[in-house]
Amino acid sequence: MTLPEPPEKKEIKMEYKEIEPIVKKLSDKSAFWQKDYKTFRVCVYKPFSPLNGDVLNYGFMAPYLVVFAENDLCEREMIDFAQKNGLEQIAKDFDSSVVFVRPLSLIDGKPCDWEMASGEILGELISNSRIHQYYKDGYVVANNRFTKSLDGYFVRGAIFRLCLFGCGKSADFIAKNYLTHFEGDGLWGRSDLAPATCFLENLSVVPENCANDIPVVSYKNSDKINDFFAEKCHYFLKKDDVDFVADFYDFAKRFRRMNGPLQIDKDLEKDGLVIKPHIFTVKTSPDNLGDDKETENHKIGCFAFYNKGLFDEGKKAVPLVLGFHGGGDSCFFFATMAGWANIAHNNNFLLVTVENHLNSTATEMLEVINELKKIYNIDETKIYSTGFSMGGCKTWDFVQEYPEVFAAVAPMDATFDVGQNVYGQEVVGGINEDVSVPIFYAGGETTPLPELPFQAQKCLDRMAYALKINNATAKYDVKLEDAANWKNKIWGIDGDFTIKTFDNSRNATLTMELFKNNEDKIYNIFASISEQGHDCHEHTCEHAWEFMNQFSRIDGKIIGGEKDKIIAKIKL
Numbered sequence: 001m002t003l004p005e006p007p008e009k010k011e012i013k014m015e016y017k018e019i020e021p022i023v024k025k026l027s028d029k030s031a032f033w034q035k036d037y038k039t040f041r042v043c044v045y046k047p048f049s050p051l052n053g054d055v056l057n058y059g060f061m062a063p064y065l066v067v068f069a070e071n072d073l074c075e076r077e078m079i080d081f082a083q084k085n086g087l088e089q090i091a092k093d094f095d096s097s098v099v100f101v102r103p104l105s106l107i108d109g110k111p112c113d114w115e116m117a118s119g120e121i122l123g124e125l126i127s128n129s130r131i132h133q134y135y136k137d138g139y140v141v142a143n144n145r146f147t148k149s150l151d152g153y154f155v156r157g158a159i160f161r162l163c164l165f166g167c168g169k170s171a172d173f174i175a176k177n178y179l180t181h182f183e184g185d186g187l188w189g190r191s192d193l194a195p196a197t198c199f200l201e202n203l204s205v206v207p208e209n210c211a212n213d214i215p216v217v218s219y220k221n222s223d224k225i226n227d228f229f230a231e232k233c234h235y236f237l238k239k240d241d242v243d244f245v246a247d248f249y250d251f252a253k254r255f256r257r258m259n260g261p262l263q264i265d266k267d268l269e270k271d272g273l274v275i276k277p278h279i280f281t282v283k284t285s286p287d288n289l290g291d292d293k294e295t296e297n298h299k300i301g302c303f304a305f306y307n308k309g310l311f312d313e314g315k316k317a318v319p320l321v322l323g324f325h326g327g328g329d330s331c332f333f334f335a336t337m338a339g340w341a342n343i344a345h346n347n348n349f350l351l352v353t354v355e356n357h358l359n360s361t362a363t364e365m366l367e368v369i370n371e372l373k374k375i376y377n378i379d380e381t382k383i384y385s386t387g388f389s390m391g392g393c394k395t396w397d398f399v400q401e402y403p404e405v406f407a408a409v410a411p412m413d414a415t416f417d418v419g420q421n422v423y424g425q426e427v428v429g430g431i432n433e434d435v436s437v438p439i440f441y442a443g444g445e446t447t448p449l450p451e452l453p454f455q456a457q458k459c460l461d462r463m464a465y466a467l468k469i470n471n472a473t474a475k476y477d478v479k480l481e482d483a484a485n486w487k488n489k490i491w492g493i494d495g496d497f498t499i500k501t502f503d504n505s506r507n508a509t510l511t512m513e514l515f516k517n518n519e520d521k522i523y524n525i526f527a528s529i530s531e532q533g534h535d536c537h538e539h540t541c542e543h544a545w546e547f548m549n550q551f552s553r554i555d556g557k558i559i560g561g562e563k564d565k566i567i568a569k570i571k572l
Contacts, residue, residue, distance in 0.1 A: 019035070019153065020139075020141075020153050021033040021034075021035055021044075021137070021139050021153060023137045024075075028047075028048055029048035030045065030046060030047045030048045030079075031044075031045075031046040031137040031138060032044065032045050032046070032075055032079070033137065033138070033139070036104060036109065037104075037124055037125075037128060038104070038106075038120075038124060039103065039104055039106065039117070039118040039120050039121045039124050040101050040102060040103055040104055040117075040118075040121045040124065040125065041101070041102045041103075041104055041111065042099060042100070042101055042125065042155060043073075043075070043078055043099075043100040043101075043102075044097050044098075044099050044100075044137075044138040044139065044155060045078055045079055045082050045088075045091075045097060045098045045099075045100070045138075046091070046096075046097040046137050046138035047082070047088045047091050047092050047097075047098075048092070049091070049092045049093075049094075049095040049096075051094075051095040052277070052279060052301070053095035053135075055279050055299050055300075055301035055355065055356075056277050056279070056301040056303070056331070056355055057133055057135075057301075057330040057331065057332070057355055057356065058094045058095045058096070058330075058332065059094075059095075059096070059131045059132075059135070059156065059158055059330055059332075060131055060158055060161075060329065060330045060331075060332040060333035060336070060337070061094060061158075061161075061332040061336070062091075062094030062095070062096035062157075062158055062161065063090065063094070063096070063158070063161045063162075063163045063196075063248065063252070063253070064096075064099070064129070064157035064158050064159060064161050064162045064163060065087050065090060065091060065096065065097070065098045065099060065163055065165070066099045066101060066125070066157070066162060066163065066164050066165065067081070067087070067098065067099065067100045067101065067165045067166075068101050068102075068114075068164065068165065068166045068170035068171075068173065068174060069081075069100050069101065069102055069170060070114070070166070070167045070168045070169050070170045070171075072102060072111060073100065078098075078100050082098040085242065085244050086243070086244045086245035087165075087244055089245055090244065090245060090248055096138075096156075096157075097138035097156060097157070099138075099155060099157065101121065101125065103116070103117030103118065103121060106118055113169065114169040114170050114172065114173040115169065117173055119176075119177045122164075122177070122178055122184075122193065122195075123182070123184035123185070123193060125155070126159045126162075126184055126185065126193050127184060127185035128154055128155055129154055129155045129156070129157045129159055130142060130154040130155075130156065130157075130328075131156065131157065131158045131159075131328070131329075131330070131333075132154075132156070132328055133328070133329075133330060133355070133356040133358075135156045138155070138156050139153055139154060139155060139156050140153065140154040140155075140156045141153060142154055159193070160196065160256045160257050160258050161196050161255075161256050161257075162195040162196050162197075162257075163195070163196060163197045163199065163248065163252055164178065164195045164197070164198045164199065165199045165201075165244075166198070166199070166200055166201065167200075167201040167202055168201070168202045168204070169204075171200040171201055171202060171203050172203060172204055172205065174198055174200060175198075175200060175203060175205075175207040175210075176207070176208070178194070178195055178198065179198065179207055179209065179210040179211060179214055179216070180194065180209065180210070180211050180214075181193075181194045181211055181260065182194065191260065192257070192260035194211065194213075194214055194257060194260070195214065195257075196215070196252070196255045196256055196257045196262070197214075197215045197216070197217065197251075197252040197255050198214060198215070198216050198217070199216075199217045199219065199244070199247070199252075200216060200217070200218055200219065200221065201218075201219035201220055201221070201242060202219070202220050202221065203218075203221050203222075203225050205225075206224055206225050206228050207225075207228065209232075210228070210229065210232040210233060212232055212233060212234050213234060213235075213261070213262040214233065214262075215233065215234075215235035215236070215237075215251070215252065215255050215262070216229050216233050216235070216236050216237070217237045217239065217247050217251060217252065218236070218237065218238045218239065219239050219240075219241070219242050220240065220241075220242075221238075226238050235251075235255070235262075237251050253265075254267065258337070265336065266342060268305075268341055268342065268345050271345065272307055272308045272309075272345075273305060273306070273307060273308070273341065273344070273345045274304070274305070274306050274307070274308050275303060275304070275305055275341075276303065276304045276306075277301065277302075277303055277304075278301070278302050278303070278304060278352075278371075278372075278375075279299050279300070279301050279302075280299070280300050280302070280367070280368055280371045281297050281298070281299055281300075282297065282298065282299075282300055282360070282364045282367040282368065283296070283297055283364070283367065284296060284297060284298050284364070285361045285363040285364055286428070287361055287363070287421065287423075287425070287427075287428055288359075288360065288361050288364070289423040289425065290358055290359030290360065290423075291359050292359050292360075298359070298360075300354065300355070300357075300359075300360050300364065300368055301331075301354075301355035301356070302331065302352050302353060302354045302355055302368065303331045303332070303335065303352070303353050303355070304350060304351070304352050304372075304376070305335060305340075305341045305344050305345075305350075305351040305352075305353070306318075306344065306349075306350045306351070306376075307344075307345060307348055310348060310350070311376055311377055315377065316377075316379075317377045317378060317379035317380075318348065318349055318350050318376075318377065318378065318379055319349040319350065319378075319379050319382035319383070319384065319549065320349070320350045320352065320369070320372065320376075320378045320379070320382070320383045320384065321340070321344070321349055321350070321351050321352070321384045321385070321386060321545070321548075322352055322353075322354065322365070322368075322369070322383070322384070322385045322386070323335065323340050323351055323352065323353040323354070323385075323386055323387060323391070324353070324354055324357045324385070324386070324387030324388070324390075324391030324392075324394040324395060325353065325354075325355075325357070325387070325388060325389075325390075325391050326388045326389030326390055326391055326413075326536075327358065327389055327390035329388070329389075329391075330355060330356075331353035331354065331355045332353075334353050334387075334388055334391065334536075335351065335353045337536070338388060338536040338537065338538065338541050339537065339538025339539075339541050339542070340353070340386070340538075340541055342538060343538065343541055343542055343545050347545060347549070349549075350372075350376055350378065352368075352372060354368065357390075357391065357394055358390060358394075358422060361397075361421070362394070362397040362398055362400075362401045362402055362421070363401070363402075365394075365398070366402060366405065369383065369405070381407060381552040381553055381554050381559075382407050382549075382551075382552050382553075383405060383406055383407060383553075384406060384407060384408050384409060384410070384548045384549075385398050385406055385409045385410075385411075386409065386410040386411070386412065386541070386544060386548075387411055387412065387414075388412050388413055388414075388536040389412075389413050389414045389449075389534065389536075390414060390422060391411075391412075391414075392411035392412045392413055392414035392415075393411070393414045393415075393416050393422045394422055395409050395410070395411035396409075396411050396414075396415070396416065396462070397421050397422060397427075398437075399411075399432060399437050399439065399466075399469070400418075400419070400421075400427055400431040400432050401421075401427060401431065401432070403432045403435040403436075403437045403469075404435060404553070404556055405553075406437055406553065407438070407548070407551045407552050407553040407558065407560075408437065408438035408439070408440070408547065408548035408549075408550075408551040409437055409438070409439055409440070409548070410439075410440040410441070410442075410541075410544035410545075410547070410548055411439070411441055412441065412442045412443065412536055412540070412541075412544070413442070413443050413444065413447065413449075413451050413534055413535070413536055414449075414451060415450060415451060415456075415458055415459045415462040416458060416462070417458045417461070418431070418458075418461050418462060418465045419431050432469060433468075433469065434469065435469065436469055436470045436471065436517075436523060436558050437469065437470070437523075437558075438470065438522075438523045438524070438547070438548070438550075438551045438558065438560075438561060439466045439470065439523070439524050439525070440525045440527065440543070440544045440547045440548060441463070441466065441524075441525070441526050441527065442510075442526075442527035442528070442529065442540050442544065443527075443528055443529070444528070444529050444532030444533050444534060444535055445490065445528045445529060445530050445531070445532060446530075446531060446532060446533050447532070447533045447534045447535075448533065448534065449534050451534070452490050452491070452528060453478070453480075453490065453491055453492055454480075454483050454486070454489060454490055454491075454492075456480075457480050460478065460480055460492065463476065463491065463492075463526060464476050466524055466526075467515060467524055470515075470517050470523035470524050471517040471518045471519075471523075472515045472516065472517050472523070472524055473496075473515075473516050473517065473518055474493060474495070474496065474515050474516075475493075476492070476493060478492030478493060488513070490511075490528050491513055491526050491528075494513060495512075495513030495514045495515050495525075495526065496514055496515055496516045497513075497514040497522075497563070497567060498511065498512070498513055498514070499511075499512045499514065499567065499570060499571060500512070501539070501543065501570075501571070503529075503537065503539035503540075505537070505538075505539065506531070506532075506537065506539075507531065508529050508530050508531045508532055508537075508539075509529070509530045510527055510528075510529050510539060510540055510543060511527065511528050511529075511530070512525050512526070512527045512543070512570060513525065513526045513527070514563070514566065514567070516563065517561075519561075520563065521560075521561035521562060521563060521566075522561050522562075522563045522566040522567075523558075523561055525547055525566075525570070527540065527543070543570050546569040546570055547566065547569070547570055549569075550562075550565055550566055550569060
């Protein structure tokens with residue numbers, strides 16, 4: 001007898017990201033939803049928060065509160081857990097969520113115990129998590145600005161501030177799998193996914209190992225287990241009673257992890273830095289192609305960072321630095337991750353980072369500046385702009401459209417075609433061709449994106465434009481097709497002066513090419529950072545500030561730029 005051929009095995013590809021969560025709205029304006037992924041089920045409780053999260057994004061400061069629930073819990077039990085243990089309050093403080101995770105069987109996709117759970121759960125959760133300016137009810141609607149398509153729906157959470165909670169069997173699971181460094185799909189590609197802090201209660205066994213840079217909070221564990229953590233962990237907190245709120249704010253809040261190394265945030269507010277939110281209503285300009293393009297007026301959110309007492313009566317006017325985040329980032333990301341808040345703290349200027357600035361134009365930003373002048377004693381001769389990635393493009397926009405407003409600028413990690421705005425459209429009415437604006441531009445030497453002249457024609461054209469408007473004496477006539485023969489492999493030509501500084505925090509070298517103008521002054525610095533991809537760090541930003549701060553604009557004329565002073569400052 002001939003047996004029939006077995007049916008052809010077809011790979012079943014589950015699509016998880018394209019399905020928008022079905023959200024249950026609760027009577028107190030909170031929200032709850034759940035979704036099954038390959039290895040786990042996620043249940044998200046988003047408590048109501050009064051923080052105007054639709055205009056101001058606290059996400060990059062928010063902890064990613066992930067509870068590996070020991071047992072199956074119903075909706076009410078999860079909410080009760082969040083409320084009784086203080087996780088709800090922490091989430092409210094940051095307009096964030098509490099995320100509950102239970103394992104699913106790889107065989108039939110049904111719930112299973114932690115003993116049978118896949119070690120891939122956390123990696124899969126992180127690959128389906130994002131922080132983004134477009135979000136609601138604890139999930140992200142990820143629209144691709146460049147392809148004009150939907151990337152999908154993601155659990156909202158700052159993976160570099162992952163706080164992982166486990167009790168009993170789930171704590172054992174965390175200790176077995178995640179007290180170490182492992183690689184997966186992170187915020188910007190493959191990266192180290194180790195948690196920022198683990199909260200472990202009632203472990204049954206001593207962990208086999210633990211990376212020394214993973215902070216651990218131990219609840220109700222044996223002396224033997226606590227002795228293990230005390231020996232292994234650089235950051236360890238032993239508690240007899242569970243107190244998530246106190247232990248988060250006193251211990252875990254300061255930790256974050258970007259692509260591997262544990263980083264510790266400075267408590268700038270404790271040191272006297274004021275962080276103040278603002279929401280302004282501006283007239284929508286005709287060239288606005290963002291989400292508010294068809295409105296008469298729209299809101300712009302921003303955060304001001306300044307030292308306590310800086311604006312006390314009788315104090316002199318202070319410089320203003322406008323900061324603009326990257327396309328998928330936020331105010332807090334740019335202020336803290338790039339170090340600008342710390343730089344403002346150390347140098348006594350007003351930093352204002354603008355939220356979701358891709359929904360606003362350069363013209364509308366002038367309204368924001370005018371509103372800020374009504375609130376703060378700003379030195380109008382010392383107004384500067386800086387930005388990362390798409391925020392760098394916004395800063396380039398100012399150079400093109402409103403150069404007379406700014407004393408200097410520092411766009412970073414982004415170029416776009418000369419004459420275009422952040423929407424990829426031609427600037428209406430033409431662009432600046434003859435008003436000088438001192439420019440500090442920086443990009444990563446290993447970036448996959450077009451940031452530096454050796455990568456793309458638009459980058460080369462942008463540098464040529466920057467040198468032209470500042471009357472540089474250098475002849476910049478390099479051709480992209482000759483890049484292999486360039487004297488300077490990044491910029492095409494060397495600057496009139498070259499200065500290198502070393503960033504000990506990440507073993508990187510900042511190489512700055514300084515270009516003189518026809519007055520023998522330095523109006524252009526082009527900088528590259530070794531071992532850096534598409535990123536922005538305090539060491540570079542500090543040098544950008546030292547450059548910008550040498551300039552004022554008085555009666556339309558740039559004051560400053562003497563080469564000896566510039567060189568002395570940026571060597572620091």
